[in-house]
Amino acid sequence: MADARSIATGDTNVATAVLGSHSSRFEIIRANSFGIQARITVSNTMSISSFAHVATGYNTPADRFIQRNYDSDGFMGFGKAHDMTITFRTVIYK
Structure with a gap:
């Protein structure tokens, strides 16, 4: 039930509730006096x-x-896990 509460309220556990165990990677593409990409x-x-x-x-x-x-692939035979990868760029201003 904690997952349902996180999804409903958007609390700090929402990423774990939606994604489960996940990994993330961050790469700084560009940095200047205004912020970073x-x-x-x-x-x-x-x-x-x-x-x-x-x-x-x-x-x-x-x-x-x-x-x-x-x-x-138990007796139902259709439940294989699926890999999902999301990549996006963002600008973070100072």
């Missing part, structure tokens, strides 16, 4: 269970059932 890349592997955590919770019998039978 940065390239930010966020990568994440998503699965059916990562979406279901709002309802199942973490490491519960329901969560383990979803992981076993949907995430890893």
